[in-house]
Amino acid sequence: MNQAIVVRPPDSLLLPDNAQYTNRFKIKSQSSGDYYIVAQHKTKRWWSCGCFGWIRNGHCKHLDALGLPGRRKPYEALLR
Secondary structure, eight states: OOOEEEOOOTTOEEOOOOSSEEEEEEEEOSSSSOEEEEEEETTTOBEEESSHHHHHHSOOHHHHHHTOOOTTOBOOEEEO
């Protein structure tokens, strides 16, 4: 299986895995001083974001900018 390569923004910060998520990193909002955590669910393999758009709709511009699907679609990607 080929994996997509996701390039993290240069100012992002890698975070340790937790019980539910892996590939965790913190990114800064482009429009405010807020930070959001982007991560991949360990068992279901979909990507999520801590922003309001993803929490409310399951889709956001942060995942779009990284080339990751929203809406809880499993997706394998290698972080760089």
